[in-house]
Every structure is written in structure tokens, then in C-alpha cells.
Amino acid sequence: MLAALPVAEPDPLWALINAFRQDRRADKIDLVVGVYRDASGQTPVMQAVQEAEANLASAAVSKSYRALSGNLAFNDGMSRLLLGEGAEALDRQCTIQTVGGTGALRILADFIAFASPQATIWNTNPGYVNHRPIMTAAGLNVRTFRWQENEAGLDLDAVVADLREARAGDVVLLHGCCHNPTGIDPAPEQWRRLAMLCKDKGLIPLIDMAYQGFGDGTEADAAGLRHFAGQIDTVLVAASCSKNMGLYCERTGAAMVIAPDRDMLANIRATLERITRANYSMPPEHGAAIAAHLFESPEMWLSELETSRRRVAEIRHGLAEALVRCSAPEKFQALRRQKGMFSLLPLDQRQMSRLREDFGVYGTANGRINIAGLLPRDIERLAEALRVVSCAPPLVYAARATA
Ligand SMILES: Cc1ncc(COP(=O)(O)O)c(C=O)c1O
Structure with missing residues (x-):
């Protein structure tokens, strides 16, 4: 049976996550994993969830x-x-x-x-x-x-x-x-x-x-x-x-x-x-x-969720503004009206590789970035990296120009 097992490719998303973990650069930016992060880079346990867990623990309901x-x-x-x-x-x-x-x-x-x-x-x-x-x-x-x-x-x-x-x-x-x-x-x-x-x-x-x-x-x-x-x-x-x-x-x-x-x-x-x-x-x-x-009693949970939602919207707005400031191409401004944790950058696979290799910015190969994973301190650097990568001439011409 096992000799005939077809070869299974590793999940590409997890391959990227592992590559990020092994990257030794201190200023690397993870925009791959689809989780919310607060301003300190943590994916917190909500306070409302902690209280619910404490209640459940003290109630000690049967595990039947x-x-x-x-x-x-x-x-x-x-x-x-x-x-x-x-x-x-x-x-x-x-x-x-x-x-x-x-x-x-x-x-x-x-x-x-x-x-x-x-x-x-x-x-x-x-x-x-x-x-x-x-x-x-x-x-x-x-x-x-x-x-x-x-x-x-x-x-x-x-x-x-x-x-x-x-x-x-x-x-x-x-x-x-x-x-x-x-x-x-x-x-x-x-x-x-x-x-x-x-x-x-x-x-x-x-x-x-x-x-x-x-x-x-x-x-x-x-x-x-x-x-x-x-x-x-x-x-x-x-x-x-x-x-x-x-x-x-x-x-x-x-x-x-x-x-x-x-x-x-x-x-x-x-x-x-x-x-x-x-x-x-x-x-x-x-x-x-x-x-x-x-x-x-949803009040606390909904208020914490609203804080997370606002943070993601602010990061989105902040990135769009930083892209304007550094004169990145107008096409990036679509980020501004998009909703939720993700956006798809108008970059091809080669540009996404360049983003990863030259700037330590990890998004998926098709250009997806997790806005909710971006920290305020990284916004300007990401905007500049996007500008450089999107404006750079194709590698083959760049090589000729320096030859
Ligand atoms: C569109 C969409 N559907 C479903 C899921 C799966 O959610 P869960 O992690 O709860 O399995 C995700 C998770 O990223 C998602 O983005």
C-alpha cells in the first residue's frame, strides 16, 4: 500500500509559514497567516472568552x-x-x-x-x-x-x-x-x-x-x-x-x-x-x-470585536496613506475600499518573491496579504517595499542595464 502512495505536495501556505519561521532577519514581516494581531503583534485570547472559560471551569460540567x-x-x-x-x-x-x-x-x-x-x-x-x-x-x-x-x-x-x-x-x-x-x-x-x-x-x-x-x-x-x-x-x-x-x-x-x-x-x-x-x-x-x-451576555465580546475591527480598518487606511506618501502606483489604492483581513496585491509571483527575498515581507504567492497581521511600526517600510517592487523593471532588463 505505502509503496503506491502518490506523492503529496506540502501545503504551500504552511511551507511559507515555515520559511518565515526559519528566516533570521529581525525585521521580517509575516502577512501570510490568517490571524488577527493586536498592536503588540499578539493574537490575544479575548477577555470575554477568558471570563467564559473561568465560568466553565468552576461549573465543572460533566464531559459525557x-x-x-x-x-x-x-x-x-x-x-x-x-x-x-x-x-x-x-x-x-x-x-x-x-x-x-x-x-x-x-x-x-x-x-x-x-x-x-x-x-x-x-x-x-x-x-x-x-x-x-x-x-x-x-x-x-x-x-x-x-x-x-x-x-x-x-x-x-x-x-x-x-x-x-x-x-x-x-x-x-x-x-x-x-x-x-x-x-x-x-x-x-x-x-x-x-x-x-x-x-x-x-x-x-x-x-x-x-x-x-x-x-x-x-x-x-x-x-x-x-x-x-x-x-x-x-x-x-x-x-x-x-x-x-x-x-x-x-x-x-x-x-x-x-x-x-x-x-x-x-x-x-x-x-x-x-x-x-x-x-x-x-x-x-x-x-x-x-x-x-x-x-x-454578548456586550464585552462585541465591544472587543469592534476594537479589533477598527484596528484592521485603521491599518488598512494607514497603509493606503503611506503608499500615497511614498508615491507608490495608484493601483494600490484599491486597498482602501476593500474589507476585512485580506487584500490581494496587484503584484505577480515574481514580485511577491522579491518582496520576500529582498525585504523579508511574506505574503502568499498569488499576492494575498493579511492586513490584520500588520503592525503599525511596519506600515511605512511595507509601503516603501511595495513601491520598489512594483516600480522595478523586470529582472532581465535590470541585468542588462548593469552589464
Ligand atoms: C473564507 C474562509 N472560509 C473558511 C475558513 C475556515 O475557518 P476555520 O479556521 O474556522 O476552519 C477560512 C479560514 O481562514 C476562510 O478564510
């Missing part, structure tokens, strides 16, 4: 097995966070706790493969690096549609043109907010047009909500999803608590299926539980129990 759907209070809280208090769709949805947002995506991929194996998953291009592997691991066919900017923001004409070939029953994978890797989010009117497109063509939206609270706030960031839930009778949602609660390693997330009819919910739940049962039976309790505490 939980339900297959996970922590029920968590599931209830997540459905309200996503859909909003009093939403009509709350009555026709089923939410289960999952192993992070990744687990939610995989459970939903298996669910789609179970219910509709011929459905094509339409994925944004560029898109989140793990969407395609998750969908293909479940045996699903993946195609892409362009996700790019024009002067007005998201280029919706490109989306509509590329989805022309999508057939009724296909699934469109959208990012609820803070698109990873581009930071390009639809404007409210564009969400409406996207929902109309799905409705007219009979497409099923799968909305990946991994950054709720990091764009414009928890409510505003869910506006697109909530519009879809109000307009379309079948909607799938994958949600993560990794970023907005800082629960990265606790692997806490949720998968939601919104159905046209609440009579369908029992079978949907049974199907979701059948899928989790064959994977890991039930998800781990700790992160979900913390989140359930936060939902009970």
Missing part, C-alpha cells in the same frame, strides 16, 4: 458525550447571530455545530453530494484556497466565476457573464463578507442583484461566513446573507468562530441549512447527523460552550 448536533445553545445562538433576532428564516432552518468553519464547509459538501451529486459548485476566482479541495474531496465538480474589481467596486457584469452556464440546482459559493483573498465585497444593491440571479436561475447559494464582525460590524456583515435568506427558499451557510471570537484552535463553527418548508427540517437534521456520525460522531464541546456563554 454531547448530542450529535453538538451544543444546542451554541447552535441556537449561531442561527440568531447569522440571521438576526426575529428573522422569518429562523423557523425553517437547521443548524449544527461543526469542527470550525472548515468542518462546516465539508459537512455541507457531503450534504450536497448526498442530496444532489450532479450539482456543480461555482467558486469565485480568485477564491479561498481551501474551497476547491474541500468540495472535490466530497466528490463534487467545481467551476469558477470571476471575482474582480472595476472602478465602482465588485465587477458584477463579470459574475453574471460567468454564471451564465450555471444550471438550476448548481451551488454558488459566496463569501458572506470580507472576501478571502481579495477583500472585495458586494455593495447592498449588488447583493440584491446576486440574490435575484440565484432566484431566477434556480441556483442554491452556499454562503461562507468566516469573518462576521471584521468588515462593517456583525449586523452589517450579515446583511447579504439575511437578504438571501429572505428571498430564496434554500440557502446553505458555513460559519466560523475562529476569527470573530478568536477561537482558532478550539475549532468552532456551524453548518446551517435553510429549507423552503419546516416539515423538511427533521430529515435535514438526520442527514447532517448521519454525515457527522460517519466522520467524528460529534464535535468537541469547549469552544462551543465558550461561544454559548458569549451569546448569553
Whole structure:
């Protein structure tokens, strides 16, 4: 068996993370890892989370097995966070706790493969690096549609043109907010047009909500999803608590299926539980129990999340200003209007290598940088490095010029 094992390439993101760790330069800058960092470079445990953990420790609740759907209070809280208090769709949805947002995506991929194996998953291009592997691991066919900017923001004409070939029953994978890797989010009117497109063509939206609270706030960031839930009778949602609660390693997330009819919910739940049962039976309790505490009295958590959100927005603004000051090309100014933790730099693979080799600045090969990982003290240096790399002539001409 092992002799026939196909060679597996190391994960490119983790290869970069390891290269950064081995880099001995004191002034290196890590913009690869998708985690929030505060002004001192730490990824802190939120105060609200620490208090919830202290409560849980003193309550010493039994560690006996939980339900297959996970922590029920968590599931209830997540459905309200996503859909909003009093939403009509709350009555026709089923939410289960999952192993992070990744687990939610995989459970939903298996669910789609179970219910509709011929459905094509339409994925944004560029898109989140793990969407395609998750969908293909479940045996699903993946195609892409362009996700790019024009002067007005998201280029919706490109989306509509590329989805022309999508057939009724296909699934469109959208990012609820803070698109990873581009930071390009639809404007409210564009969400409406996207929902109309799905409705007219009979497409099923799968909305990946991994950054709720990091764009414009928890409510505003869910506006697109909530519009879809109000307009379309079948909607799938994958949600993560990794970023907005800082629960990265606790692997806490949720998968939601919104159905046209609440009579369908029992079978949907049974199907979701059948899928989790064959994977890991039930998800781990700790992160979900913390989140359930936060939902009970959310003030402190929401205020800390708002502080993080503002910091990311300030860093974004600060970088855009520094790029103006050092006369970097105008194309970098798109950073200013993009949302959330990530942006895709208008640089090619060679320029990204140069950034890494000459300046110790690590982003991914396709140009993604984690704005939330940038420290205020590094902003000017990063802006200058971007200017140099983007204005430098191609290496072949540079070599000739010095010959
Ligand atoms: C768009 C998107 N979806 C899902 C995930 C996975 O989240 P989690 O770490 O909770 O598995 C991420 C994480 O970076 C993401 O960016």
C-alpha cells in the first residue's frame, strides 16, 4: 500500500509559514497567516472568552458525550447571530455545530453530494484556497466565476457573464463578507442583484461566513446573507468562530441549512447527523460552550470585536496613506475600499518573491496579504517595499542595464 502512495505536495501556505519561521532577519514581516494581531503583534485570547472559560471551569460540567448536533445553545445562538433576532428564516432552518468553519464547509459538501451529486459548485476566482479541495474531496465538480474589481467596486457584469452556464440546482459559493483573498465585497444593491440571479436561475447559494464582525460590524456583515435568506427558499451557510471570537484552535463553527418548508427540517437534521456520525460522531464541546456563554451576555465580546475591527480598518487606511506618501502606483489604492483581513496585491509571483527575498515581507504567492497581521511600526517600510517592487523593471532588463 505505502509503496503506491502518490506523492503529496506540502501545503504551500504552511511551507511559507515555515520559511518565515526559519528566516533570521529581525525585521521580517509575516502577512501570510490568517490571524488577527493586536498592536503588540499578539493574537490575544479575548477577555470575554477568558471570563467564559473561568465560568466553565468552576461549573465543572460533566464531559459525557454531547448530542450529535453538538451544543444546542451554541447552535441556537449561531442561527440568531447569522440571521438576526426575529428573522422569518429562523423557523425553517437547521443548524449544527461543526469542527470550525472548515468542518462546516465539508459537512455541507457531503450534504450536497448526498442530496444532489450532479450539482456543480461555482467558486469565485480568485477564491479561498481551501474551497476547491474541500468540495472535490466530497466528490463534487467545481467551476469558477470571476471575482474582480472595476472602478465602482465588485465587477458584477463579470459574475453574471460567468454564471451564465450555471444550471438550476448548481451551488454558488459566496463569501458572506470580507472576501478571502481579495477583500472585495458586494455593495447592498449588488447583493440584491446576486440574490435575484440565484432566484431566477434556480441556483442554491452556499454562503461562507468566516469573518462576521471584521468588515462593517456583525449586523452589517450579515446583511447579504439575511437578504438571501429572505428571498430564496434554500440557502446553505458555513460559519466560523475562529476569527470573530478568536477561537482558532478550539475549532468552532456551524453548518446551517435553510429549507423552503419546516416539515423538511427533521430529515435535514438526520442527514447532517448521519454525515457527522460517519466522520467524528460529534464535535468537541469547549469552544462551543465558550461561544454559548458569549451569546448569553454578548456586550464585552462585541465591544472587543469592534476594537479589533477598527484596528484592521485603521491599518488598512494607514497603509493606503503611506503608499500615497511614498508615491507608490495608484493601483494600490484599491486597498482602501476593500474589507476585512485580506487584500490581494496587484503584484505577480515574481514580485511577491522579491518582496520576500529582498525585504523579508511574506505574503502568499498569488499576492494575498493579511492586513490584520500588520503592525503599525511596519506600515511605512511595507509601503516603501511595495513601491520598489512594483516600480522595478523586470529582472532581465535590470541585468542588462548593469552589464
Ligand atoms: C473564507 C474562509 N472560509 C473558511 C475558513 C475556515 O475557518 P476555520 O479556521 O474556522 O476552519 C477560512 C479560514 O481562514 C476562510 O478564510
